[in-house]
Amino acid sequence: MNIRIALFVLLTLLMAPATRSQADDARGARVALVIGNAKYPDAEKPLTQPVNDARDLADELKRDGFDVDAGENLNGDAMRRAFDRLYNRVKPGSVALVFFSGFGIQSGRQSYMIPVDAQIWTEPDVRRDGISLETVLGELNSRGATVKIALIDASRRNPFERRFRSFSAGLAPIIAPGGSLVMYSAALSSVVSDNGGDHSLFVSELLKEIRVPGLGAEEALNRTRVGVTRASRSEQVPWISSSLAEDFSFVPSSKTAAADTSKANPVVDRTPPEPAAKANPAPVDTKPAVAVSPPVAKPSATVTKSAPTAAAEPDKPAELAKQIELPKPIDVPKELAKELGSITAEPVSGDAGQDNEKVKLSLRDDPTVQSLSNRIEENPADANALYRRGQVYASKGAYWSAIKDFDDTIRLNPRDVEAYNNRCFVRTIVNELTAALKDCNEALRLRPNFVDALDSRGLLNLKNGQNKNAIADFDAALKINPRLTSSLYGRGLARLRSGMKSEGEIDITTAKGLDPNIVKEFAGYGVR
Structure with a gap:
């Protein structure tokens, strides 16, 4: 009789992990890439906030059940490897999140995240050295992620924008696939100054909201926008674009459900930037003009929320x-x-x-x-x-x-x-x-x-x-x-x-x- 009980207990223990794994698969994996770039050689001094913000957000996402890959001061090769790792971790039904804090540039009506070793002098250099946010979201979608979240804190005046008389402030509107939730720390085509502290106002408000159990992701970001706007006295108004088709909360309302989620240790990539000698770009024959590309109409499923701009862009600038x-x-x-x-x-x-x-x-x-x-x-x-x-x-x-x-x-x-x-x-x-x-x-x-x-x-x-x-x-x-x-x-x-x-x-x-x-x-x- 004792032998039968022992065998029953043993079989129960062996089957339990498989049951939890199946539950996790049904719920969908949570994967995240968090990058804080602060040390740009072309800037007068390192940024004070990106690394601190990235670390705090990575810690919070781990507590919320995300498998987090974190990187600091990544050069171009390291950023591309980090995104490749993210793509490989995405499975059908996954929730995939990208956070980037550093310098960003808009070019050709797309927004690019800039590595620390970027050598940007002309419009084509942005597309060569930067990482396109639209491309990232498209790749996550093709890998089967049902929820795609991008949190971009890159609306800063960067050292590349006036080299010397070409200037595109802030970030561009995003044309994201269905099931996406995108948030910029400031309104389209605008820049904000750091508040002088070790952490940005944007991430400080964001962390408050995503910690609320059972709060939907879209509502959490809307509350963040309100919090930043009020705290800055409307000097900084974040921008949101959402086409989510299903409910998602960073912290489920049931603590038990959250406890079942696998929490892997983050992979920290602190690859140092390339040596300064690499900053010497190959000569090119001509310096192309800055193109003014016509805006692309947003899909009907996308809801865009931002502060109004002063003047509507022409439908066909060219x-x-x-x-x-x-x-x-x-x-x-x-x-x-x-x-x-x-x-x-x-x-x-x-x-x-x-x-x-x-x-x-x-x-x-x-x-x-x-x-x-x-x-x-x-x-x-x-x-x-x-x-x-x-x-x-x-x-x-x-x-x-x-x-x-x-x-x-x-x-x-x-x-x-x-x-x-x-x-x-x-x-x-x-x-x-x-x-x-x-x-x-x-x-x-x-x-x-x-x-x-x-x-x-x-x-x-x-x-x-x-x-x-x-x-x-x-x-x-x-x-x-x-x-x-x-x-x-x-x-x-x-x-x-x-x-x-x-x-x-x-x-x-x-x-x-x-x-x-x-x-x-x-x-x-x-x-x-």
């Missing part, structure tokens, strides 16, 4: 751009016009020696400047290296050095439209306004409807007191890109100076909502 009547170029003195096409290697005014000692000292050990200078020393005719070094100089405030590099670039390629535009902008900053105007006009002659050159010339006219011409340039730029923050703010200033108080205040308020740093940026250009 077609609209062809119809725009550009402001006529302003005449330049004949003696300057004669110089066009015969630019010498010497700067028009000033030289590299005019850059202040502090700037030159900071650039002396800059690894990007060093690598580009080495390339130029080996091949003085490397126009691409000269152009990129000019961009670095300009972004660091070494304006006379930048002008000289753009001079040399144009000498090697008299049709380099971006070099003309960038030199126009730098000359505007140093108050070489007549020469700057010639550059902007030439850029627009070579590439009509070039939005960056319109924006540059608008700033030039603003500094020169030509408010009517500035408004015309900014208007033309905003017809092509309604969210171009610098044109919005510049037009607002020009309108105020022209006596259009209400219109000017609307432009300035909208621009400051998209980019809280825009006032400081224009002050750096000498415009208040």
Whole structure:
């Protein structure tokens, strides 16, 4: 009799794990990838919040039954490996979650998560080095995940966006497959500044809500949005897009159900970034224009919730751009016009020696400047290296050095439209306004409807007191890109100076909502 009881107990114990496993499979596995990128060599200093936020969220997700793979300061190869591991862990019926905190960039109406070793100078570089959020969600969907959640805290002003006059603030709307829930830490095409603490307001509010037992994921994110908006006094309004087709809670209402869930230890990938030497990108022949792609209509199942934007985007920006009547170029003195096409290697005014000692000292050990200078020393005719070094100089405030590099670039390629535009902008900053105007006009002659050159010339006219011409340039730029923050703010200033108080205040308020740093940026250009 005792033998029979012992056998019964043994068989029961052997069958129990299988029963729990079947229950887990029916409920669907929970897998997550959590990334916090803080140490970007191109940034002035490391970000303070991404790593702390990623660690706290990873710990919470583990408690909620997720199999968590966590990564910190991942370079491009490490990020791609991490996403491959995530895809391999997804099974039909899975819940798959992605959290990314760091720098993000929108390009071609898609949002890209940026590795710490990214070398981004032109639009194609974003697609080469970044990880597309839409691609990630599409892959998770193809692997059978029924619930796909993306939490992206990357609406920061990043060091790549002005290299040198191409700028797309914030993140783009997402076209996600069914069963997706996407949340950005800020509204579309807007950026926010860190609150100065060790943790972001976004993740702090998020953790409060996902810990509520039985609270649906969509409701938890909506509550997070409300919490962030209130705490920031509406300066930061997160954006949500949902097409969930089934209920999902981070913490089930029954603690017993949560206890049955397998909680694997996280796999922590702390692969260090590639050495700085890899920051030297291969030369390319041309620098493509920034494309303005038409927005894609969202599927009917997707519900989008965000703060209203100042102006609706045109349905077909490319077609609209062809119809725009550009402001006529302003005449330049004949003696300057004669110089066009015969630019010498010497700067028009000033030289590299005019850059202040502090700037030159900071650039002396800059690894990007060093690598580009080495390339130029080996091949003085490397126009691409000269152009990129000019961009670095300009972004660091070494304006006379930048002008000289753009001079040399144009000498090697008299049709380099971006070099003309960038030199126009730098000359505007140093108050070489007549020469700057010639550059902007030439850029627009070579590439009509070039939005960056319109924006540059608008700033030039603003500094020169030509408010009517500035408004015309900014208007033309905003017809092509309604969210171009610098044109919005510049037009607002020009309108105020022209006596259009209400219109000017609307432009300035909208621009400051998209980019809280825009006032400081224009002050750096000498415009208040």
